[in-house]
Amino acid sequence: MTSIPEERTYPPRPPAMVRPSRSLLWRWVVDLIPTLITPFIGIAAALGLVVLILEWQGADPRLAWQFLYDGTLATAAERADLMSYWMPLAITAFGLVLTYNAGLWNIGVEGQIIAGAIGATWAARLFAEGEGWRAQITPLGHGWVLLLCFVFAAGAGGLWALLVALLKTRGGVNEIFGGVALNFIIQTFNMYLVSNGGPWQPVGSRATETAAFPEVARLSSYGGFRHLSLTPIYITTAAFILLVLIMYVSRWGLQLRAMGKNLRSAFLLGVHTERNVLMAMMLCGMMAGLAGSFRVLGPYVTRAKLTANPSGGIGFLAILVVLLAAMSALLTPFVSFAFAMLSKGGQKIESGFQWSDPPINLDRSLVRVLQSGIVLMVVLAFGVRNRYFPPRSAQAAVDEDEEVART
Amino acid sequence: MHVELRNISKTFGRVRANEDISLSFSAGRIYAILGENGAGKSTLMKIMSGYQSPDSGTILIDGQPVTFKSPTDAIAHGIGMLYQDPLDFPPFTVLENFIAGRPGGFFPDTAAARQTLISLAERFGFHLDPDRYVDMLTIGERQQLEILRLLSLNVRVLILDEPTTGISAEQKSALFNVLKSLARDEGMTIILVSHKLEDVLELCDEAYVLRRGRYVGHKTIPCPIGDLVELMFGKIVARQERPPATFGEPVMIIDDVCLSSHRLSVHNVSLTIRAGEVIGLAGLDGSGQAEFIRSCAGLLTPERGTIRLNHLDLTRASYHRVAEAGVAFLPAGRLEEGLIRGMTLMEHFALTQPGKAPWVNWMRAWQTTAERIQTFNVKGRPNSPIQTLSGGNQQRFALALLPENLKVLLLEHPTRGLDVESALYIWEQLLQRRASGTAIVFISAELDEIVAYSDRILVFFGGHVTLVDDPADMNTTRLGELIGGKLAR
Numbered sequence: 001m002t003s004i005p006e007e008r009t010y011p012p013r014p015p016a017m018v019r020p021s022r023s024l025l026w027r028w029v030v031d032l033i034p035t036l037i038t039p040f041i042g043i044a045a046a047l048g049l050v051v052l053i054l055e056w057q058g059a060d061p062r063l064a065w066q067f068l069y070d071g072t073l074a075t076a077a078e079r080a081d082l083m084s085y086w087m088p089l090a091i092t093a094f095g096l097v098l099t100y101n102a103g104l105w106n107i108g109v110e111g112q113i114i115a116g117a118i119g120a121t122w123a124a125r126l127f128a129e130g131e132g133w134r135a136q137i138t139p140l141g142h143g144w145v146l147l148l149c150f151v152f153a154a155g156a157g158g159l160w161a162l163l164v165a166l167l168k169t170r171g172g173v174n175e176i177f178g179g180v181a182l183n184f185i186i187q188t189f190n191m192y193l194v195s196n197g198g199p200w201q202p203v204g205s206r207a208t209e210t211a212a213f214p215e216v217a218r219l220s221s222y223g224g225f226r227h228l229s230l231t232p233i234y235i236t237t238a239a240f241i242l243l244v245l246i247m248y249v250s251r252w253g254l255q256l257r258a259m260g261k262n263l264r265s266a267f268l269l270g271v272h273t274e275r276n277v278l279m280a281m282m283l284c285g286m287m288a289g290l291a292g293s294f295r296v297l298g299p300y301v302t303r304a305k306l307t308a309n310p311s312g313g314i315g316f317l318a319i320l321v322v323l324l325a326a327m328s329a330l331l332t333p334f335v336s337f338a339f340a341m342l343s344k345g346g347q348k349i350e351s352g353f354q355w356s357d358p359p360i361n362l363d364r365s366l367v368r369v370l371q372s373g374i375v376l377m378v379v380l381a382f383g384v385r386n387r388y389f390p391p392r393s394a395q396a397a398v399d400e401d402e403e404v405a406r407t
Numbered sequence: 408m409h410v411e412l413r414n415i416s417k418t419f420g421r422v423r424a425n426e427d428i429s430l431s432f433s434a435g436r437i438y439a440i441l442g443e444n445g446a447g448k449s450t451l452m453k454i455m456s457g458y459q460s461p462d463s464g465t466i467l468i469d470g471q472p473v474t475f476k477s478p479t480d481a482i483a484h485g486i487g488m489l490y491q492d493p494l495d496f497p498p499f500t501v502l503e504n505f506i507a508g509r510p511g512g513f514f515p516d517t518a519a520a521r522q523t524l525i526s527l528a529e530r531f532g533f534h535l536d537p538d539r540y541v542d543m544l545t546i547g548e549r550q551q552l553e554i555l556r557l558l559s560l561n562v563r564v565l566i567l568d569e570p571t572t573g574i575s576a577e578q579k580s581a582l583f584n585v586l587k588s589l590a591r592d593e594g595m596t597i598i599l600v601s602h603k604l605e606d607v608l609e610l611c612d613e614a615y616v617l618r619r620g621r622y623v624g625h626k627t628i629p630c631p632i633g634d635l636v637e638l639m640f641g642k643i644v645a646r647q648e649r650p651p652a653t654f655g656e657p658v659m660i661i662d663d664v665c666l667s668s669h670r671l672s673v674h675n676v677s678l679t680i681r682a683g684e685v686i687g688l689a690g691l692d693g694s695g696q697a698e699f700i701r702s703c704a705g706l707l708t709p710e711r712g713t714i715r716l717n718h719l720d721l722t723r724a725s726y727h728r729v730a731e732a733g734v735a736f737l738p739a740g741r742l743e744e745g746l747i748r749g750m751t752l753m754e755h756f757a758l759t760q761p762g763k764a765p766w767v768n769w770m771r772a773w774q775t776t777a778e779r780i781q782t783f784n785v786k787g788r789p790n791s792p793i794q795t796l797s798g799g800n801q802q803r804f805a806l807a808l809l810p811e812n813l814k815v816l817l818l819e820h821p822t823r824g825l826d827v828e829s830a831l832y833i834w835e836q837l838l839q840r841r842a843s844g845t846a847i848v849f850i851s852a853e854l855d856e857i858v859a860y861s862d863r864i865l866v867f868f869g870g871h872v873t874l875v876d877d878p879a880d881m882n883t884t885r886l887g888e889l890i891g892g893k894l895a896r
Contacts, residue, residue, distance in 0.1 A: 249767065250766050251757070251758075251762070251764070251767050257750070258747050258750060258754075258758055261747045261750060262743075262746075262747040262748060264744050265744055265745055265747045266747065268736065268738065268745055269745070269758055269759050269808075270727060270730060271758070
């Protein structure tokens with residue numbers, strides 16, 4: 001049997017794998033190529049799936065592509081509509097970039113959008129409709145009412161997200177479970193407000209929605225486009241600039257990324273992790289709340305009222321966007337634009353085939369299949385790549401100097 | 408049944424968990440596999456019980472080579488392992504747990520299983536109600552259940568991983584009696600994996616000792632406890648002459664501190680640490696050193712007593728508050744606690760550099776990082792992700808990250824897993840800090856490291872503490888007795 005080693009000596013390692021010394025740039029390029037190709041493999045796989053479904057239904061995929069284009073980019077009016085759909089989706093995704101980088105899976109974002117929609121509606125009722133004691137207040141101007149609507153929306157969304165964060169930090173409830181529960185609660189509360197003689201349903205109405213807001217609480221449309229308002233574009237752009245500053249310039253953004261990669265280490269390195277969880281969630285909720293206000297105050301989606309489904313599922317769609325954008329702040333606008341196009345174009349695909357000859361019944365949810373399919377396939381493609389062709393950065397590499405010393 | 412391990416090797420990434428280990432186990436005897444945390448004993452036993460497969464080497468049963476595809480496979484060959492955390496299904500009853508994992512049809516024969524369970528329990532004097540739910544049982548009773556289950560599967564070699572953690576004294580003596588009778592009367596082979604010397608001396612006939620993944624020696628018990636300690640920790644090299652250190656004012660005053668975690672309680676520790684002093688914390692793993700050092704760092708609040716830094720009461724202060732006061736803590740698991748996998752060296756610096764500005768000055772961060780990695784001899788570039796560095800470089804980098812002018816520096820296993828050169832370098836850096844007045848408190852599993860660098864030693868045994876004032880005349884026997892708990896009792 002072996003003798004007792006007295007000292008800490010190790011036998012010489014087997015000769016290191018002979019890796020010819022290549023230039024740094026070359027290595028970087030070699031690493032980059034699969035990173036660039038992988039998402040396209042995923043997208044192609046998802047498109048292939050949808051083409052198969054279309055063929056199976058007897059619909060011509062090229063025609064579907066044509067409808068998609070007609071419904072989104074063909075005319076100025078369609079482009080304006082697309083813009084109005086894109087903005088709330090984008091700003092929600094911006095908020096999620098913050099939480100996802102911090103390792104917080106904010107599934108509750110859907111509820112935070114609804115909370116924002118309710119907040120905006122509440123402000124509109126308080127400051128624009130002027131019932132009861134509110135009639136005594138000097139009527140506020142258009143700008144002030146809208147500002148208050150945005151503040152209430154951001155506040156409501158932020159508080160609803162803060163609740164998830166507090167449940168996590170104080171109550172030990174995982175943010176995914178807390179978010180799902182709060183989504184249900186706010187959806188039910190929204191339903192209560194606008195249905196079956198709820199407090200915000202107009203007397204005598206049977207529609208599950210509030211009355212249309214007065215003119216001072218509506219976002220005004222821009223130019224000749226009935227559905228386009230500039231305010232959400234300004235706010236979303238400002239949110240994007242804020243996001244980029246946070247993620248790439250600020251110390252706080254660095255802390256959030258550190259928390260997402262290793263919460264324990266970040267804490268030990270001096271990051272106030274609990275406070276950052278609360279702040280990141282709240283900021284995300286505020287952005288989602290603003291998205292909710294765009295949806296209810298704008299002239300496009302619900303035409304200035306609170307409906308039974310004010311978010312239209314864009315919260316969940318934004319989750320897919322951020323996953324596909326690999327949580328990158330810079331990629332999010334593009335990916336959210338692509339997804340907005342698919343969602344909006346999907347309606348046109350449905351109606352287009354309905355009136356084609358012969359009529360084909362395609363549901364617009366086919367687009368959802370495509371969207372989720374892309375995300376799934378891209379994530380899968382990256383998973384496969386990391387498993388079988390790991391990039392250099394993912395390997396526990398040998399020090400180059402040691403390698404050099406040994407050869 | 409005779410089991411032999413021949414030239415077993417297993418590596419995980421860069422870690423050599425087992426290197427060319429050959430051991431042999433005869434029927435009717437009780438063996439101990441001794442070793443400190445990370446010595447490779449768990450890996451070896453997992454290989455022997457079919458949970459993992461070796462990179463190279465063979466297992467022979469009665470001279471015939473065998474390969475295990477799974478633990479079930481190993482049990483079929485007669486080798487069963489009792490894990491440290493009982494592998495049972497708490498929402499089920501004792502009987503249901505007993506049946507689970509037994510070969511049988513889709514509808515198990517409950518009545519027969521009940522009979523087997525009751526008769527086995529009677530034979531060994533265990534009191535197990537078949538209809539009780541497992542989550543109502545103590546750890547000791549769950550162990551008993553698991554042993555009965557393995558015995559009912561006709562296991563001839565029983566491996567027990569740290570079986571005495573978390574069970575009462577009566578349960579322990581009952582367990583030991585059963586194990587002894589299994590070996591003497593039934594000719595079974597019992598293997599106890601442990602770092603508890605007292606258990607080994609009480610129960611076992613022979614001990615195999617592992618250190619840093621290698622087999623280092625064999626002892627027949629009874630033998631002097633110092634011999635086992637020496638095998639486990641390495642020889643104490645004669646301490647080199649050191650320039651007499653001058654200590655400053657007391658910086659950290661720990662007064663009558665009592666701690667408790669789910670594993671053990673630490674009783675009445677009092678210690679005054681002076682500026683520029685090096686204090687080594689010795690003891691078997693899990694004797695209370697980790698709890699003590701974490702309470703100094705503000706990560707574990709003492710139940711009683713006070714911890715003061717100069718005149719600041721830090722007893723109940725948060726970790727960040729303690730850090731602000733000038734105490735730094737470097738935990739053992741570098742990539743789990745302390746460094747962030749996936750971030751570059753520069754990002755680590757940007758994260759930890761103090762500064763009031765809400766933005767990061769990346770230019771300055773790059774420069775500082777480049778300077779520091781040069782000063783601390785870190786082999787890496789500012790934009791290298793931290794996980795691409797070797798262990799020694801990671802540890803050097805972790806030291807480079809610490810703020811300067813610390814009052815107290817707390818370290819857990821500062822040189823674990825490093826080669827001699829890296830370890831020396833780390834200590835050079837630490838001694839420089841000490842020269843500038845920083846007090847250093849460190850845990851180590853290497854006795855020679857503790858004796859070589861400490862001005863005073865605190866020996867932990869089962870939560871009790873003995874202070875050794877002059878490590879210069881410390882010898883193996885005495886330290887061995889302290890660590891093994893002969894004097895602390």
